Amino acid sequence: MASKPKIKELLDESACEHNKKKKVACNAPTPGATTGGCAFEGAQISLFPYADAAHLVHGPMTCLGTSWETRATSTSWPGRDLTQMGFTTDVSLNDVVFSGEEKLVKAIDYIMEHYAPEAVFVYATCVTALIGDDIDLICKQAAEKFDIPIIPVHAAGFVGSKNLGSRLGGEAALTHLVGTKEPDQSTPFDINLIGEYNVTGDMWQYTPLLDELGIRVLSTLSGDGRISDIRTAHRAKLNVIVCAKSLVSLTRKMEERYGIPSISLSFYGKRDTSKGLLAIAEGLGDDDLIKRTQALVAREESRLEEKLAPYKTFFNGKKAVLNTGGNKTWSIAAALQDLGFEVVATAVKKATEDDRGKARQTLGEKGVLMMNPGVEQAKLIDETGADLLLAGGRSLYTAIKKGIAFADVNQEKKKSYGGYGGLLNLAEDLKNALQNPVFKNVARRAPWEK
Amino acid sequence: MGEVNHKKEKPLQVNPFKLSQPMGATLAFLGVDKCMPLMHGGQGCTSFTKVFFTRHFCEPIAIQTSAVTDAIAVLDGGDYSIVESVKNITKKVTPSLIGLHTTGLPETKGDDVRGVARQIEFPMVTVNTPDYEGGFESGWARTCKALIEQLVETSEVVDDNTLVLLPHVSLQPIEVEKIKDFIEGFGFNVLAVPDLSSSLDGHLGEKQAALSSGGISVDEIRSLGEAGLVISVGDSMQGCAAALQNKGLEMRNYHFAHLNGLVATDRLVEVLLEETGFTRPPISVARWRQRLQDAMLDSHFSLGQNRFLVAAEPDHLAAICQSLHEAGGRVAIAISTVDSPQLEKIEADKVIVGDLEDAELAAAEYDVIVGNFHCESLAHRLHKKLVLRGFPNWEQVGNALKNDVLYEGGCYLLFEAANTASSRNEVKHA
Secondary structure, three states: OOOOOOHHHHHOOOOOHHHHOOOOOOOOOOOOOOOOOEHHHHHHHHHOOOOOEEEEEEOOHHHHHOOOOOOOEOOOOOOOOHHHOOEEOOOOHHHHHHOOHHHHHHHHHHHHHHHOOOEEEEEEOHHHHHOOOOHHHHHHHHHHHHOOOEEEEOOOHHHOEHHHHHHHHHHHHHHHOOOOOOOOOOOOOEEEEEEEOOEOOHHHHOHHHHHHHOOEEEEEEEOOOOHHHHOOHHHOOEEEEEOOHHHHHHHHHHHHHHOOOEEEEOOEHHHHHHHHHHHHHHHHOOHHHHHHHHHHHHHHHHHHHHHHHHHHHHHOOOEEEEEOOOOHHHHHHHHHHHOOOEEEEEEOOOOOHHHHHHHHHHHOOOOEEEOOHHHHHHHHHHHHOOOEEEEOHHHHHHHHHHOOEEEEHHHHHOOOOEHHHHHHHHHHHHHHHHHOOHHHHHOOOOOOOO | OOEEEOOOOOOOEEOOOOOOHHHHHHHHHOOEOOEEEEEEOOHHHHHHHHHHHHHHHOOOOOOEEOOOOHHHHHHOOOHHHHHHHHHHHHHHOOOOEEEEEEOHHHHHHOOOHHHHHHOOOOOEEEEOOOOOOOOHHHHHHHHHHHHHHHHOOOOOOOEEEEEEEEOOOOOOHHHHHHHHHHHHOOOOEEEEOOOHHHOOOOOOOOOOOOOOOOOEOHHHHHHHHHEEEEEEEOHHHHHHHHHHHOOOOOOEEEEEOOOEHHHHHHHHHHHHHHHHOOOOOOHHHHHHHHHHHHHHHHHHHHHHOOEEEEEEOHHHHHHHHHHHHHOOOEEEEEEEOOOOHHHHHOOOOEEEEOOHHHHHHOHHHOOEEEEOOOHHHHHHHHOOEEEEOOOOOOOOOOHHHOOOOHHHHHHHHHHHHHHHHHOOOOOOOO
């Protein structure tokens, strides 16, 4: 089982920011008090966007039945978009008793015969990991038979969280794909985009700008990705991690093995997008490129400002309360400020120490960092006279009770809020929310209630 | 009736619309008031299921997980994870019931969940629902049976005025309510188990509830043994009816394969007239029957010119095919998620157990698809028209209020199918 990644190592990842203070692995869910997805989901998130590969889930029906066609990860792959297809062995009691290996072999054969993908990812799940199906051997034999990469992904749900699963997905790509092929040509400005999944086409908000600068996206893990590209990823000059702490171990290993440095950034909001583009140019270390990037950023910002002007007039003086988690606690706050909002509070309950620091920096001294947003947000809306609550669906009730506008922070899963262009989408959605009378109308008392 | 193929030929599912047993179990527990469904397995099963139903109903979904990890899986027979789960759940909320249901992981290890639950001093119902067996429908039915077997008290009295309704899993909340109202119109006191009509019907409550907010109460379930009548809807629910009859004194069961279309509704009315001794139904029932007759005639022209592919859970499949068939809609292929005795009765040229790849390969044989959200991209790719039905429907809002049952719902289904079939536009790109 040489290809099985060492989970303990991944959990103790030195590049993992929060690990400096917290030695205990982030991997002990509490029975009866746990939310969030499993490792399989994480692996699926990090690898499914390869639309030219088939993704075969070796497990019972829950794993894939609930999860296929759930993420709007766009692709420009001209062939059949295999990301939006579901393949599963749907193991039965018979397979559990007598092994599911034969079924898996036949399933791979079936996929090869009918869909001829560029690669097949085979995902172990709790049940098939427990019954001990040897997916490593089956994948190896199938890869020899069909002469394409057939990749075992050892991220059964019970090994840990979604975040760990994303690392394991990255690990599978590193072990079986990266460095297995040479690119047709190299440029001094070749980069890999790591952890960018192109959800709702986010990545296409900024890749045309990279193109214009002559920066080539050699490969991605895995938004709008191609198997043949990720195989050449070892020749990139820079790894760019987009909003994904889960893949730092992958980029650290690529640095050790191939000497590729990495930077971590986000393309959320105007300031972050500009900073991100400049960081890439600086990372590639070419003075001319840096100058050209500065010019491009200035041009894009002024174009954006022009388009944002009417929105900013509208948002001027409006106060927003933000209730989300992770890096969104500050990145969305910054985007709201870019739009002219005053962000009076942001929730930091589900944020790392580092994120809390950035949230404080973004909001300034006056801003409130909510440790218990469920209780605090209603009070803060009263105290500050906030106009907008930007939060998950659960908080809708608070907004209605307070009679203020509500915007679902998860709306970004349907519509891109990334890059410069995404900020316009966000502005439009927030304007619509503020102008929508629905929140006040719904809050009307029933005629029979005094 | 046409050719029926009960067995799946392929070694895999390609574009499946089959759903798992534990998901059916979760949904059934959500039809019990102030219940906390507890799924025993890895955290992902629960997380996926929660998101799945949240998106379908646009409502928060109460559910917790025993969060079994690989280390725990080896060492623990469920004792630790289940006991801890109950402890942690009851620290924060006070459910009327914890609905413990299993997944493939603990079933593969052979956890004795019933034994563990017995040692816990909290109202619990346990059900074994490995996801490598059965499907959505059987998960729901097994759970309903477990609720009956483990909660209903054996009764020595009979209340002929009380009627228990056992709805199959694919009935949306409003459909359960409409059936209850319909029967209540004949003077019965109706209790549905499970009852989604007041929990997941999409109502704005006072605040975000941490438990299921509506459904049949645990006390009501306990007293179901007194009912004089039980009406089971869907062949998957027959076992539940039998279990309930064991708890009562001469409880009579009327079984319906479904309650869609004119013929099935007529039979329900016949039963209710006979039981009550009435000679006529309520005025509105008669009126809706006339409207359905008219709807059948109004829609028959469009329906008769089109060939349908219907993809659904067995009980739902039988229901939709019957409705379409009665007004001349020709079902060329009916695809079921799993095998069922229903398949033999379905009004279709061809009935198979399969997936949406099978639907894709048969593209030349039909014009209109009736099926779940995953049929959207299929319809788009094949330039077919689409009527969205079944779980999940992440494409549209208002799923809880879609009504296809009885005379009234029959009208809506036929109109929608006929209008979709005769519309000039194919499915637009999402």
